[in-house]
Amino acid sequence: MAPAQVSCCDSSLFSSAGAPRPFRSLFDKDRIEWPEPIQRVQSIAERGIKHLPPTYVRPVEERPSGHVLAEEKIPLIDLSGLDNERREKTMEEISNACKQWGFFQLINHGMSTELLNAGRDVSRRFFQLPLEEKQKHANDPKTYVGYGSRTGELPRLEFKTMPVMKEYCNGAVQVCRTLLSALSQNLDLPPKYLEQAFGGEEDIGMCVRVNYHPVCPQPDLTFGLSPHSDPGGITILLQNDVSGLQVRKGDYWVPVRPVPDALIVNLGDQIEILTNGIYKSVEHRSIVNDTNERMSIVIFCNPCGEKKVGPAKDLIDGSNPVKYKCMTFNEYRMFIRTTGLKGKSYV
Template sequence: MAVIASTDYDRMKEVKEFDDSKIGVKGLSDSGVTAIPKFFIQPPETLSILKSSSFNTGGIPVIDLSNLNSPKLRPNIVSQIREAAKTWGFFQVINHGVPNYIINKTLMSIRSFHEQPQEIKAEHYVRDEFKGFVYASNNDLLRSKVASWHDYVNAWMWPDAVEAGKIPAVCREEVVEWDRYVTEVGEKVAELLSEGLGLAAGKLKEEGLLGSRLIAGVYYPYCPQPNLTFGLNPHTDPGVLTILVENQVMGLQVKHEGEWVDVKPLPGSLIVNIGDALQIMSNGEYRSVEHRVLANSMKEPRISIVEFFSLYKKDEIRRYGPFPELLTAKKPALYRNFLYKEFHDNFFSKGLDSKSFVEKLMIPHE
């Protein structure tokens, strides 16, 4: 006899009740739940591949930036970054200029925010992704088909920078300082990426491709059923460049040659990845790559701090597309031009996904 699926489950009702509670997944974890709510459970076709193991024990490329200003050695660094951006879309950088004590205290400040009493955190819980400072669970909670097991804080740093006084004191100084350090790293890496394309070092910055900066502090608490959900659903980043630092709890995986590769935490390193917009602007020379975070099965929380560099959102009439300098008769444009509004609307019309914007812009070629 056929089993008829129940139609009584009201997913959106349960999602909104969770959102209205403002407790986040940390609150669920702290309550001692042994079964995660249904709206976190991945569909069967995803569960069957959730446990895909890494085939590459070496992990993503590691690039040393210590000789960045050496005329003799810089070309080799440019070559390494170009190759990593072209084949992996991800790489780790060491000797990048951010002191270890800054990394550690910033990670601790984000952890401290998330581990405050619930009633204090709840004052900042809002479903508004454009407010200066936001605390919530899943930025796409009301848009995605399946939620993932993490909470986050967002702080807009540019161009509509949040007033420092509106960032909670527990992480205020650290977030502002982190932005200053990581902006410097982002600009250095952007120069190397520009040179890797054969363009002037300042090209990405001058074109406004680093014109928007957002910091996210993500908290992945213990999950009682990590085999049923993700810490963060598989996706590509929509912007230009992303720089991430994490504590020593594993979970990040990158898709490479059809397999999921574990990104092993390397103390003191920063992780850099290419966004969809840079794949388009580089005319496919650089690749945005699908990545995900496994649900945390450890009692120790996983903490990551992510800074997104993206298009200058105030420039509403500017058309973006592949750099003209990269186009030839033999290498025509792979993608059409687009306005910022199209870029923005594509991201905020749905949950996290992989390369939907890149696919929309592809120009058919025989």
Template sequence: MGLERVQAISQQSMSINTIPHEFIRSENEQPVITTVHGAILEVPTIDLNDTDEEKLVGMIAKASSEWGLFQIVNHGIPSEVISNLQKVGKEFFELPQEEKEVYAKPQGSKSVEGYGTQLQRELEGKKGWVDHLFHRVWPPSVVDYKFWPVNPPSYREANEQYTNYLRNVADKLLKCLSLGLGLKEHEMKAAVGGDDLEYLLKINYYPPCPQPDLVLGVVAHTDMSTLTLLVPNEVQGLQVSRDGQWYDVKYIPDALIVHIGDQIEIFSNGKYKAVLHRTTVNKDATRMSWPVFLEPPSDQLIGPHPRLVGEGNLTKYKTKKYGDYMYCKLNKIPQ
């Protein structure tokens, strides 16, 4: 069966009320010590259906510059489409273990696709309290259905329906982000891959933990791709770093959470900021989230846009292929 899954470790740990030492974070990471308690961060909330385009562009640009994170409402994705996405994802993780292992990431695979536990190398050898399932959902040329569960039977339909709506949301956001930099509306999308931009779905499954104050689901990081569009379930867990402190983020029902990723920070030459975030877990309930990462093709060269450098605005980032950037980031190699 390979690696022991966190879902199984959770069941063992809950029965003995303790956790394996490799999940216990150092004091500078433990949520009990590092979280600002009693404060819920209300990140910018943006009505994506606002008919005043200039206002909408301004709000998205401001949130991306000052926060790197915002929530969008009235985004056009029906509630039932989001509910179906969540339902089939939850049902997959409730399958017998041997059924889930059919979709396990192949040994030695350089792709992230598949069911798994560990994702990136951690310098202290610590582990995150999370299992996951990755697979690409768009464009059709990169979709590999062997990583899409056949159970529950409606899994494919629910994911494809959600993706069709999400693509419209992503296009609108990229257009607004481009205009917010003083560029033409198509320039950002074109620079990060255009119609070849890959949509990579990840389902995060954070089972209950008897000592949640000592662990992290996912360690502090910025997303390496362009944009992340995320649906959480109702269990709190997303935390954002603000002025060097960690805060819980207030959820809004049916909102999508938008993260600015590294490639947009690079393209904007630092005007837009990739958000530093992490996830905590819960003692009594399972937290889940459904981020979709908008990834450039691996050979796509990305660097600061020429019109955003010069006249005292120095180039702050190297231009490099996305695949090379991703390799360095996952293996903790300086960029």
């Protein structure tokens, strides 16, 4: 059962001085006519239904299944170690997490508890608004902006009246830039290599999505989000204290347990392409439950839509041939938008 969502997209990161750059569309020339009606999942759930509408019931072969390794944990990394005597060890931890998991949690990342709580609070209050108020920010079949429930697209919404969210995005973007530098250096590339490959300070893409997963009466029949890898670069996610995110590890699924004030980081397909498969984007999914609602704030740090992305030349040699085609991020995600989420089949 797809989550209710409110989303935005900014074409660039924040400047080094921390001032947000203007929001502008990446796809004003390429908007797609979506044939399906917008589903208000939150409203359906609030009716107190006992059975899922047929629209949301997955075929048997597509329902949540697979062995869950409840005792396994994704890596937990203290990012403050980059600035002290633990730098070498912290860089190694980041490298191992990127190669072995593609997912990890960050603590001491520079975003305060107050800011994280403020982001959660303003997001929660939006979804608590009456439907008619949320509808003022609704998306429609011709845009990717605002309140809706569709997946497989990249929506956007300018948070003109939400300065807390702008400050939250600013902090998350700084975390992304720190990680891009660390990933580059771990590959013996210049510190700014991946940032420049994304478009540099002026043109790196930044998108925001707030997901609200309502209580589901039959969670074994559907997903919050289907298994997929993220098409972009680096994803920074903040969840509430309700578990639901699961990461694929071989033939198993590993729950991502909430850690107080931690940010969840996962690598997207563009990092796998740029590193020629040294770092992996990893399939993940979101399950729902019949007792608690779940909410997450997701920041996507992506390459500039019009910039060609391909494996770094310095990572290619006789024993490591090119594994991925070069294409723009616009081309890559436009294909995904028109075909839907399908695991890791794209990359």
